[in-house]
Amino acid sequence: xxxERFASRMKRMESNxxxxxxxxxxxxxxxxxxxxxxAPESFPVExxxxxxxxxxxxLGRKALQYNNSSGYRPLREWxxxxxxxxxxxxxxxxxxxxxxxxxxxxxxxxxFLEKGDLVFCESPSYLGxxxxxSAYECDFVEVPTDNEGMxxxxxxxxxxxxxxxxxxxxxxxFQNPTGKTWTKERREKLLxxxxxxxxxxxxxxxxxxxxxxxxNVQSIKSMDTEDRVIYLxxxxxxxxxxxRIGWVCAGEExxxxxxxxxxxxxxxxxxxxxxxxxxxxxxxxIENHIxxxxxxxxxxxxxxxxxxxxxxxxxxxxxxxEGGLFLWLELPEGINTKEMLKKSVDKNVGYVPGGAFxxxxxxxxxxxxxxSNMKEEDIKKGIEILGEVIKEEL
Amino acid sequence: xxxERFASRMKRMESNxxxxxxxxxxxxxxxxxxxxxxAPESFPVExxxxxxxxxxxxLGRKALQYNNSSGYRPLREWxxxxxxxxxxxxxxxxxxxxxxxxxxxxxxxxxFLEKGDLVFCESPSYLGxxxxxSAYECDFVEVPTDNEGMxxxxxxxxxxxxxxxxxxxxxxxFQNPTGKTWTKERREKLLxxxxxxxxxxxxxxxxxxxxxxxxNVQSIKSMDTEDRVIYLxxxxxxxxxxxRIGWVCAGEExxxxxxxxxxxxxxxxxxxxxxxxxxxxxxxxIENHIxxxxxxxxxxxxxxxxxxxxxxxxxxxxxxxEGGLFLWLELPEGINTKEMLKKSVDKNVGYVPGGAFxxxxxxxxxxxxxxSNMKEEDIKKGIEILGEVIKEEL
Numbered sequence: 148x149x150x151e152r153f154a155s156r157m158k159r160m161e162s163n164x165x166x167x168x169x170x171x172x173x174x175x176x177x178x179x180x181x182x183x184x185x186a187p188e189s190f191p192v193e194x195x196x197x198x199x200x201x202x203x204x205x206l207g208r209k210a211l212q213y214n215n216s217s218g219y220r221p222l223r224e225w226x227x228x229x230x231x232x233x234x235x236x237x238x239x240x241x242x243x244x245x246x247x248x249x250x251x252x253x254x255x256x257x258x259f260l261e262k263g264d265l266v267f268c269e270s271p272s273y274l275g276x277x278x279x280x281s282a283y284e285c286d287f288v289e290v291p292t293d294n295e296g297m298x299x300x301x302x303x304x305x306x307x308x309x310x311x312x313x314x315x316x317x318x319x320x321f322q323n324p325t326g327k328t329w330t331k332e333r334r335e336k337l338l339x340x341x342x343x344x345x346x347x348x349x350x351x352x353x354x355x356x357x358x359x360x361x362x363n364v365q366s367i368k369s370m371d372t373e374d375r376v377i378y379l380x381x382x383x384x385x386x387x388x389x390x391r392i393g394w395v396c397a398g399e400e401x402x403x404x405x406x407x408x409x410x411x412x413x414x415x416x417x418x419x420x421x422x423x424x425x426x427x428x429x430x431x432x433i434e435n436h437i438x439x440x441x442x443x444x445x446x447x448x449x450x451x452x453x454x455x456x457x458x459x460x461x462x463x464x465x466x467x468x469e470g471g472l473f474l475w476l477e478l479p480e481g482i483n484t485k486e487m488l489k490k491s492v493d494k495n496v497g498y499v500p501g502g503a504f505x506x507x508x509x510x511x512x513x514x515x516x517x518x519s520n521m522k523e524e525d526i527k528k529g530i531e532i533l534g535e536v537i538k539e540e541l
Numbered sequence: 542x543x544x545e546r547f548a549s550r551m552k553r554m555e556s557n558x559x560x561x562x563x564x565x566x567x568x569x570x571x572x573x574x575x576x577x578x579x580a581p582e583s584f585p586v587e588x589x590x591x592x593x594x595x596x597x598x599x600l601g602r603k604a605l606q607y608n609n610s611s612g613y614r615p616l617r618e619w620x621x622x623x624x625x626x627x628x629x630x631x632x633x634x635x636x637x638x639x640x641x642x643x644x645x646x647x648x649x650x651x652x653f654l655e656k657g658d659l660v661f662c663e664s665p666s667y668l669g670x671x672x673x674x675s676a677y678e679c680d681f682v683e684v685p686t687d688n689e690g691m692x693x694x695x696x697x698x699x700x701x702x703x704x705x706x707x708x709x710x711x712x713x714x715f716q717n718p719t720g721k722t723w724t725k726e727r728r729e730k731l732l733x734x735x736x737x738x739x740x741x742x743x744x745x746x747x748x749x750x751x752x753x754x755x756x757n758v759q760s761i762k763s764m765d766t767e768d769r770v771i772y773l774x775x776x777x778x779x780x781x782x783x784x785r786i787g788w789v790c791a792g793e794e795x796x797x798x799x800x801x802x803x804x805x806x807x808x809x810x811x812x813x814x815x816x817x818x819x820x821x822x823x824x825x826x827i828e829n830h831i832x833x834x835x836x837x838x839x840x841x842x843x844x845x846x847x848x849x850x851x852x853x854x855x856x857x858x859x860x861x862x863e864g865g866l867f868l869w870l871e872l873p874e875g876i877n878t879k880e881m882l883k884k885s886v887d888k889n890v891g892y893v894p895g896g897a898f899x900x901x902x903x904x905x906x907x908x909x910x911x912x913s914n915m916k917e918e919d920i921k922k923g924i925e926i927l928g929e930v931i932k933e934e935l
Contacts, residue, residue: 152707152741153798154655154677160801166610184607192601195813199593207586211781213578216560246640246807253806257676261548279805282651283548313546347546387605389812404547407554411673412647413640417811418783419589 159281164503165274171492178529179497180516183323183384183472189440190387191431198426206422214418216410218244218394221425226380226394229433233356235369235378241396243405244416248353248381248393252276254412255349255377255395256283258404259313267305267315267346269297271504271513273323276316276351285313287506292322294466296329299336306344314347314377319367320355321471324504324515328469334367341375347401348376353384354471356437359445361469374398382424384472385437390420444472444519450526451518458534460541475501476514482540483511491536496529553675558897559668565886572923573891574910577717577866583834584781585825592820600816608812610804612638612788615819620774620788623827627750629763629772635790637799638810642747642775642787646670648806649743649771649789650677652798653707661699661709661740663691665898665907667717670710670745679707681900686716688860690723693730700738708741708771713761714749715865718898718909722863728761735769741795742770747778748865750831753839755863768792776818778866779831784814838866838913844920845912852928854935869895870908876934877905885930890923 169182202210217223224239231237245251252275260266260283268277270289277287288305291298296319306312315337319329329337341348350367368378374397381393395405409415451474455465464477478484485500501513518526563576596604611617618633625631639645646669654660654677662671664683671681682699685692690713700706709731713723723731735742744761762772768791775787789799803809845868849859858871872878879894895907912920 152653154651154653154658156655157652157798157801160798160805163801166804182607187602187606190602190605192597192605195601195605196594196597199597200590203586203590203593207589208581208584211584211586211589211783212581213576213777213782246811249805250807257548258551259546259548261550264548275805275808282802282805383607387813388607388808389605391807391809391811404551404554407551407557408676410560411554411643411669411676412806413644413785414669414782415785417640417785417814419781420811420814 156282156284159284165278168488168499168503171488171497174492174497177492177495177497178521178525178532180518180521180529181497181499182520183517184520185384185388186443186519189443191436194427194431195387195423198423198430201426201430202419202422210419210422212418214415216406216415218242218416219418219421219425222421225425225428230380230396233363235366237396241398241402243395243402243409244421245393245395245409246413246416247383247388247391248351248379249275249279251379251393251395252279252351254405254408256280256285257408258401259347260285263311264313265309265311267302267312268506269317269322270508271324271501271510272316272506273318273351274503277506280316288312289505289507292325292327294327296327296333297337299333299340302337303340306340306346312344312346314349315341316349316351317367318351320352320364321357321468321473323354323471324473324499324501325475326466326468326471326473328364331364334364335370338367338370338376342373349379350376351379353381356385357441357444357472358470359441359448368396374401377401385433385440390424392416392420392424447518447521447523447526450523451516451530454527454530458531460534460538462541463537472517472519474516474518476516478512478514478537479541480512482537484514485511487536487540490539491533494532494536496532496536498533550676550678553678559672562882562893562897565882565891568886568891571886571889571891572915572919572926574912574915574923575891575893576914577911578914579778579782580837580913583837585830588821588825589781589817592817592824595820595824596813596816604813604816606812608809608815610800610809612636612810613812613815613819616815619819619822624774624790627757629760631790635792635796637789637796637803638815639787639789639803640807640810641777641782641785642745642773643669643673645773645787645789646673646745648799648802650674650679651802652795653741654679657705658707659703659705661696661706662900663711663716664902665718665895665904666710666900667712667745668897671900674710682706683899683901686719686721688721690721690727691731693727693734696731697734700734700740706738706740708743709735710743710745711761712745714746714758715751715862715867717748717865718867718893718895719869720860720862720865720867722758725758728758729764732761732764732770736767743773744770745773747775750779751835751838751866752864753835753842762790768795771795779827779834784818786810786814786818841912841915841917841920844917845910845924848921848924852925854928854932856935857931866911866913868910868912870910872906872908872931873935874906878908879905881930881934884933885927888926888930890926890930892927
């Protein structure tokens with residue numbers, strides 16, 4: 148007589164692979180290369196405290212009241228200025244404040260996707276996005292990538308072969324999980340293809356400011372002349388993830404849809420925190436803070452890269468990320484890193500098996516390593532141990 | 542060739558009636574009975590500042606890092622203790638922290654609803670819930686209410702006549718928009734019917750602690766022996782809406798679904814704020830704070846009720862709310878309060894026309910009045926003016 152108690156979309160959320168892995172990796176004392184956590188020692192606790200005091204002293208009652216769904220205007224304008232300064236000319240009205248960029252991804256699914264729609268993404272791609280978008284009962288088309296980004300003739304072919312495409316989801320800067328960065332040419336070509344095929348581009352850029360070498364490549368959004376690109380940003384990796392502040396940047400028609408969804412979802416993002424953030428940004432140089440992070444994480448990346456070269460069997464292939472938080476490893480075929488994880492954790496080292504980053508065609512011989520959250524000596528020690536674990540699998 | 546650019550659910554979000562009304566009501570200097578805003582003068586700014594300092598001094602790095610999706614454990618436990626103290630025995634594990642109770646409603650839609658499903662609700666009901674749930678392409682069945690709550694034989698009949706029912710959404714304490722409170726008997730009967738018909742009950746209780754007269758009636762959740770009731774709570778009305786902290790309380794199987802959705806939606810609610818809230822609750826008596834609110838709002842309610850009696854034509858019917866934030870007016874048939882609003886705003890008084898609170902059968906001769914956000918002298922003055930506006934319509 149009655150249908151299922153729960154909505155059919157819940158079937159797409161049955162796997163909790165990531166939660167299980169992260170739980171495993173959260174064992175106290177473990178040397179963990181899992182997760183994507185910033186270094187807690189980088190958090191500017193005293194200056195955040197000063198900002199909290201400032202807001203309560205100057206804006207207290209306004210901060211504690213309801214605010215508008217778009218977000219606190221000075222924050223939206225600060226973000227637009229910052230994006231403009233690093234090459235993407237936008238205005239405050241193009242910015243919607245979200246509860247972290249995870250909410251930006253979720254709202255994107257809500258605005259665009261319904262059952263049977265297709266999302267084109269890099270293979271592999273960010274698990275958090277795959278999980279959030281899957282909840283809208285879409286399917287994914289994995290597009291092969293090389294060291295310059297998505298392979299464009301493959302993308303074109305896959306778009307032609309698949310009718311229900313809605314958007315192309317990409318992380319062109321220091322991609323999660325591979326750490327790869329797209330060339331300018333690939334970005335231009337992607338936008339051209341998106342125009343030709345009338346598809347939206349979702350450019351997710353949580354790590355772009357964290358570049359340890361090489362030159363900044365301009366964002367796809369900066370090349371966008373027809374409001375075809377939706378850009379997602381966040382303070383999680385350059386300041387603090389606990390405050391849950393991210394943003395969506397989009398043109399007027401699309402922004403109007405996001406705003407309607409945001410109103411219905413949670414009315415607005417925490418206004419106390421938005422005001423504190425503005426106080427922090429006005430009273431401190433985010434530039435200097437980012438430079439400190441670059442020094443800290445750049446060294447950790449170097450130590451990890453050197454350690455992998457030193458301790459891992461030469462059969463293991465590694466990406467060379469110019470920024471971001473992650474290294475990506477390809478082990479010889481036949482090694483299942485998900486099974487290997489238990490052995491590694493027994494020896495006190497955690498990582499994320501790469502299989503989950505492929506929505507369709509899991510490659511179980513891959514590993515994502517995070518280098519931002521562990522101190523240099525732990526990185527050395529952990530990589531040495533992981534090298535031994537891998538050798539035993541050969 | 543291609544389908545629509547946006548998901549079909551966006552069609553359900555085309556109306557922005559509430560946003561337009563609230564914009565109208567936000568004109569500076571207006572005497573506004575629109576919105577559902579707490580009194581900003583009630584916000585404990587200094588004590589919130591002390592809590593912010595405390596958290597940065599004692600938990601800074603932990604607060605600024607990622608946290609788990611269920612919420613900060615001490616906050617979940619505080620909420621469970623508080624709910625138990627006021628009559629609903631639950632534990633911390635039954636609590637999920639959300640970004641305001643609006644997110645609790647949205648997650649409820651996500652867990653249960655798909656296109657064509659039905660939600661039974663009071664007629665009229667909370668517009669924010671109607672808007673959030675509509676986004677899941679459900680339809681609503683309005684159930685008539687009287688002064689004791691939903692009319693139970695009507696509910697039973699409507700459930701029998703409509704096959705795709707998923708849940709019954711109710712606000713049994715000081716309902717929004719009517720201010721009505723259900724009797725214990727109605728609550729028991731509702732739960733019995735829900736059992737018989739195998740439906741979920743969603744009990745939304747943002748105002749329950751704000752009772753100005755009469756005796757507390759136990760929650761439907763407190764009568765629930767089979768995890769059939771989902772309870773939504775919030776700090777928005779007893780402390781501050783700007784901090785966006787609410788909660789879902791549900792049994793294990795259902796909670797697991799909410800948690801999966803929460804992870805995908807925004808990973809977790811702002812952890813700095815959750816910890817600040819715990820510091821506030823540990824260092825201050827929420828009981829005393831609520832007593833102050835009761836005094837403040839109770840007086841405002843009295844002034845509004847008396848003013849309506851004094852200044853409104855006797856044809857206008859008014860509810861007598863024992864708590865909460867709202868009065869509900871029924872004007873003679875034929876008066877369209879949405880059209881009347883412009884005239885009222887011209888005379889510097891705002892309110893919410895009641896039509897939007899009916900998902901299907903709009904009664905345009907109704908008005909919702911908020912009394913928490915205006916000072917007593919403004920209430921008197923505004924009601925006198927509104928009385929004149931109404932008289933002109935007769």
